[in-house]
Amino acid sequence: MSFLAPLFLLGGAAIIGPILFHLIRRTTREVTPFSTLMFLQPTPPRVTKRSRIENLWLLLLRCLALALLALAFARPFFVQPASSQPPAEGVGKRSVILIDTSASMRRETLWADALGKVEAAVRKAAPADEVAILAFDRTARSVVSFEEWGALKLDERSAAVHERLKALAPTWAATHLDAALLQAADLLDQAAKDGPHPREILLVSDLQEGSRIEALQGYEWPRGLEVELLPVRATKLANAAVQWLAEGEETGPVDDEAPPRLRVTSSAESKREQFQLRWGDASLDVYVPAGQSRIIKPPKAPTDRTQPLSLSGDEVDFDNRLFVLPPQPLALPILFAGPDADDDPRGSLYYLRRAFPKTRRQRVEITAHRSDEAIPAFQLQQAQLLVLSDSAPAAAVASARGFAEAGRIVVLPLTSAAGGATLARLFDQPALATPEATLKEYALLAQIDFQHPLFAAFADPRFSDFTKIHFWKHRRLDAAALPGTRVLARFDSGDPALTQTPLGKGTVLTFASSWRPVDSQLALSSKFVPLLGAILEQSSNAPAQKAQYIVGDEIALPVADAGFTIRQPDGSDVKAAGKFATTDLAGIYAATTGALRFVVNLAPEESRLTPLTPDRFTALGVPLRKAATLSPKADPKREAQAQAAEVESRQKLWRWLLAAALLVLLLETLIAGRLSRSTAVPHQATP
Amino acid sequence: MAATTPAAGSNFLDPAALMAIRNLELRARTVVEGFWHGLHRSPYHGFSVEFTEYRPYSPGDDPRYLDWKLLGRTDRYYIKKYEDETNLRCHLLVDQSRSMSYGSRGYSKTDYARTLAATLAWFLAQQGDATGLLTFDETVREYLPARHRPGHLRHLMLALDKPAAGATTDLAAPLRRIAELVQKRSLMVLISDLLAPPETLETPLSLLTAARHEVVVFQVLDPAELSFDFATAARFQDLETGRDLFLEPTLARAEYQRKLGEHLTAVKAICEKLGIAHVQLSTAQPLETALFDFLKVRADRGKLVRRRAAA
Numbered sequence: 001m002s003f004l005a006p007l008f009l010l011g012g013a014a015i016i017g018p019i020l021f022h023l024i025r026r027t028t029r030e031v032t033p034f035s036t037l038m039f040l041q042p043t044p045p046r047v048t049k050r051s052r053i054e055n056l057w058l059l060l061l062r063c064l065a066l067a068l069l070a071l072a073f074a075r076p077f078f079v080q081p082a083s084s085q086p087p088a089e090g091v092g093k094r095s096v097i098l099i100d101t102s103a104s105m106r107r108e109t110l111w112a113d114a115l116g117k118v119e120a121a122v123r124k125a126a127p128a129d130e131v132a133i134l135a136f137d138r139t140a141r142s143v144v145s146f147e148e149w150g151a152l153k154l155d156e157r158s159a160a161v162h163e164r165l166k167a168l169a170p171t172w173a174a175t176h177l178d179a180a181l182l183q184a185a186d187l188l189d190q191a192a193k194d195g196p197h198p199r200e201i202l203l204v205s206d207l208q209e210g211s212r213i214e215a216l217q218g219y220e221w222p223r224g225l226e227v228e229l230l231p232v233r234a235t236k237l238a239n240a241a242v243q244w245l246a247e248g249e250e251t252g253p254v255d256d257e258a259p260p261r262l263r264v265t266s267s268a269e270s271k272r273e274q275f276q277l278r279w280g281d282a283s284l285d286v287y288v289p290a291g292q293s294r295i296i297k298p299p300k301a302p303t304d305r306t307q308p309l310s311l312s313g314d315e316v317d318f319d320n321r322l323f324v325l326p327p328q329p330l331a332l333p334i335l336f337a338g339p340d341a342d343d344d345p346r347g348s349l350y351y352l353r354r355a356f357p358k359t360r361r362q363r364v365e366i367t368a369h370r371s372d373e374a375i376p377a378f379q380l381q382q383a384q385l386l387v388l389s390d391s392a393p394a395a396a397v398a399s400a401r402g403f404a405e406a407g408r409i410v411v412l413p414l415t416s417a418a419g420g421a422t423l424a425r426l427f428d429q430p431a432l433a434t435p436e437a438t439l440k441e442y443a444l445l446a447q448i449d450f451q452h453p454l455f456a457a458f459a460d461p462r463f464s465d466f467t468k469i470h471f472w473k474h475r476r477l478d479a480a481a482l483p484g485t486r487v488l489a490r491f492d493s494g495d496p497a498l499t500q501t502p503l504g505k506g507t508v509l510t511f512a513s514s515w516r517p518v519d520s521q522l523a524l525s526s527k528f529v530p531l532l533g534a535i536l537e538q539s540s541n542a543p544a545q546k547a548q549y550i551v552g553d554e555i556a557l558p559v560a561d562a563g564f565t566i567r568q569p570d571g572s573d574v575k576a577a578g579k580f581a582t583t584d585l586a587g588i589y590a591a592t593t594g595a596l597r598f599v600v601n602l603a604p605e606e607s608r609l610t611p612l613t614p615d616r617f618t619a620l621g622v623p624l625r626k627a628a629t630l631s632p633k634a635d636p637k638r639e640a641q642a643q644a645a646e647v648e649s650r651q652k653l654w655r656w657l658l659a660a661a662l663l664v665l666l667l668e669t670l671i672a673g674r675l676s677r678s679t680a681v682p683h684q685a686t687p
Numbered sequence: 688m689a690a691t692t693p694a695a696g697s698n699f700l701d702p703a704a705l706m707a708i709r710n711l712e713l714r715a716r717t718v719v720e721g722f723w724h725g726l727h728r729s730p731y732h733g734f735s736v737e738f739t740e741y742r743p744y745s746p747g748d749d750p751r752y753l754d755w756k757l758l759g760r761t762d763r764y765y766i767k768k769y770e771d772e773t774n775l776r777c778h779l780l781v782d783q784s785r786s787m788s789y790g791s792r793g794y795s796k797t798d799y800a801r802t803l804a805a806t807l808a809w810f811l812a813q814q815g816d817a818t819g820l821l822t823f824d825e826t827v828r829e830y831l832p833a834r835h836r837p838g839h840l841r842h843l844m845l846a847l848d849k850p851a852a853g854a855t856t857d858l859a860a861p862l863r864r865i866a867e868l869v870q871k872r873s874l875m876v877l878i879s880d881l882l883a884p885p886e887t888l889e890t891p892l893s894l895l896t897a898a899r900h901e902v903v904v905f906q907v908l909d910p911a912e913l914s915f916d917f918a919t920a921a922r923f924q925d926l927e928t929g930r931d932l933f934l935e936p937t938l939a940r941a942e943y944q945r946k947l948g949e950h951l952t953a954v955k956a957i958c959e960k961l962g963i964a965h966v967q968l969s970t971a972q973p974l975e976t977a978l979f980d981f982l983k984v985r986a987d988r989g990k991l992v993r994r995r996a997a998a
């Protein structure tokens with residue numbers, strides 16, 4: 001036990017007080033009036049045995065209370081068993097060095113500085129220390145792991161690290177600092193299973209403001225872990241960046257003349273306000289005050305639109321190139337097999353034609369096949385979706401069957417009870433009964449399988465209300481009639497409304513009630529277009545393409561048996577199928593065959609170069625290492641005192657002592673009161 | 688008067704209970720009637736018959752003294768005034784100093800002294816004796832000359848009832864004063880605790896005896912003063928001087944009683960020397976016994992006188 005303020009213990013000398021009083025003050029204060037003192041002489045008071053013992057307990061209580069008070073004021077605390085002291089020899093530190101390889105590290109000498117800092121940290125490592133190095137931008141990848149470090153001999157370490165670091169280079173990706181820190185912390189946590197080591201994370205980065213740090217909020221950092229920031233600073237911070245606002249591209253109106261919108265941002269440290277934007281031969285002067293952004297139209301596009309736009313006039317260069325290429329709309333032909341007329345509002349085709357608006361992303365063409373012959377093969381090959389009327393001729397049905405077996409979707413809206421025959425022919429089955437259902441007034445869709453991809457867009461409660469759609473007539477499908485049928489929607493009577501049945505590699509979607517106005521209000525509702533769009537998307541298996549991707553994004557490719565060969569901006573070719581993930585360079589990626597192409601640009605956050613201050617990290621709860629104090633001389637003593645004060649303020653023993661002193665005083669008061677009451681009664685003289 | 692020993696106190700009222708009667712006159716009457724009752728003697732009304740003159744009647748006068756013959760003759764009311772010549776002239780000297788205000792039984796010595804004085808006044812008034820009053824502490828407070836008038840008794844009671852201002856005990860000045868005031872020979876009944884140095888008592892008392900008054904001293908003491916029965920150590924405060932003293936009563940009792948005894952003996956000696964009858968009373972004693980003692984003293988005095996006369 002040691003004390004923060006040991007001088008207060010001298011206050012314990014006050015214990016002498018009650019002892020003195022106990023010895024000296026024997027006279028009571030009680031006065032007995034008497035007629036005359038003529039016959040009386042003062043006698044020395046006699047201390048009876050009983051009074052001495054009673055008073056002794058009171059004396060002890062009072063002395064105890066004073067002693068407790070003196071102790072409380074002296075602020076005692078239990079010295080912590082050396083957890084904050086440096087560990088014993090032989091227990092080394094574990095460090096993880098994080099090195100930023102994002103696009104912003106390409107500036108000036110930042111990369112060289114960072115490498116220098118890493119190598120310095122490696123050199124400073126004690127023999128018992130263990131160091132791991134992780135390079136991060138969007139993801140963290142191991143440069144040197146703990147095992148590899150352990151395998152290296154002492155004198156090999158610096159050289160091996162140098163070699164590995166030479167192989168590193170800054171990429172073009174964004175900075176996901178939070179993921180990297182969390183990964184490093186997990187790595188240290190895992191390694192910490194074998195005994196206590198002091199753990200630290202050294203972060204070598206330019207700590208730009210555009211780094212993503214949100215995910216650090218609420219993370220429970222392991223105890224004993226410290227993060228040290230080793231920032232590399234650039235001298236030039238005045239940066240302007242240009243960004244393509246491509247979100248409106250996908251859903252905007254089809255207008256080839258509308259130019260892409262660009263945003264030019266200027267950082268707060270910019271000294272200039274005039275920048276130049278060049279695209280091919282055309283150039284445009286842009287005026288942006290410091291710290292603000294402007295939205296502008298680009299200069300006239302050159303004939304080769306794959307050329308990048310370039311911005312000039314700022315001090316930082318790496319983010320001044322932008323690729324702008326509007327997406328090419330996909331051609332999606334849809335076949336309709338049936339006798340419906342084009343402009344007959346009582347038929348299904350009429351609504352089908354109006355259900356697919358032309359967008360920048362897709363161009364839907366609907367071809368109607370009315371003849372009795374089979375559908376031509378080339379049409380079948382190109383078509384993405386087939387809508388079969390149930391009064392289509394047998395040959396058309398056979399073609400539809402082949403279409404579905406090839407792996408596409410055939411949509412069959414039943415218009416009458418005779419539709420069952422077409423359904424049966426489609427599946428090459430004996431006749432299926434689809435009698436007309438008797439409805440009271442109308443039927444409503446009751447159960448909908450929102451898990452199915454078709455209805456996935458409607459899963460949100462805002463869009464899931466199908467009860468506005470009234471079905472005047474529908475046919476009763478037997479879900480068990482065809483094997484593998486999945487009911488996607490049911491009427492309120494329980495009858496299936498929409499079923500999906502596999503056929504070969506594809507599926508058949510059967511509507512129990514077609515969308516003709518005589519059957520239902522489906523074509524007139526707001527759910528029709530998205531539903532058909534979802535069916536088309538399912539059928540064509542072409543995932544929605546974004547107009548602009550960021551470096552490092554994973555691009556979903558359309559389904560194709562052979563896969564695609566993608567030409568990268570640096571000229572090399574890469575084969576990919578399903579997903580394309582090697583978007584490491586900004587530029588235009590195009591498939592060697594077909595019209596598939598993607599635009600990949602730098603992340604706009606990389607242009608925000610203002611360094612983060614340490615209190616941003618502290619605010620998110622990151623345990624930063626406190627900066628070293630200025631004068632190392634006064635340091636150990638003051639630090640020891642500060643530590644002692646901290647320990648004491650955690651333990652707060654003085655509160656317990658004070659409470660104990662109060663209790664003792666209370667006890668003393670009670671006992672003294674009881675004693676005085678018992679002696680007050682026999683105080684009157686007996687006659 | 689033949690003095691029979693009163694019945695063993697059980698018939699007599701406990702002074703504490705007596706003090707519960709607020710009215711002093713009522714108290715006195717209770718005692719006297721209780722006394723007579725104990726003695727199985729009936730009181731008798733006696734008055735002197737020396738007629739002097741008539742006085743017109745005014746409402747409130749005692750109708751006993753109406754002259755009926757004169758009323759029949761003149762049809763007017765007249766009171767007969769009688770000579771104040773009585774058997775006895777008595778003065779009651781009541782000490783009301785602060786030392787008298789001590790009491791350990793719920794009432795003070797002053798209360799007891801007053802009641803005693805009231806009782807004696809009543810008794811004597813019934814006997815037809817003229818009674819006067821002098822209350823004093825270190826100076827004379829109240830003085831009423833000895834009269835036997837209707838209404839005088841009431842005056843006496845009222846004067847006795849007056850609260851005591853109370854200061855120190857000094858007998859010299861008041862006794863000197865009474866000696867000056869009263870010329871004719873009378874009976875002086877001094878009711879005091881006499882807690883003053885005996886030397887200071889001798890001179891004043893001798894003044895009275897020198898004036899050929901008959902002096903009876905009732906020394907009223909509290910039982911606590913007599914026995915000093917205190918148990919716990921305390922600061923004892925003198926009521927007159929205010930001085931206080933811390934002492935252990937158990938240790939001091941022996942010494943106290945010795946000194947008290949000496950004092951009482953000295954006082955008795957002085958009284959003997961001066962021919963003063965001395966009666967020591969404790970406030971625990973019923974007042975009837977005090978009255979009896981008074982009568983005994985008178986009776987003894989009468990015997991002494993007759994013996995002297997005879998001798």
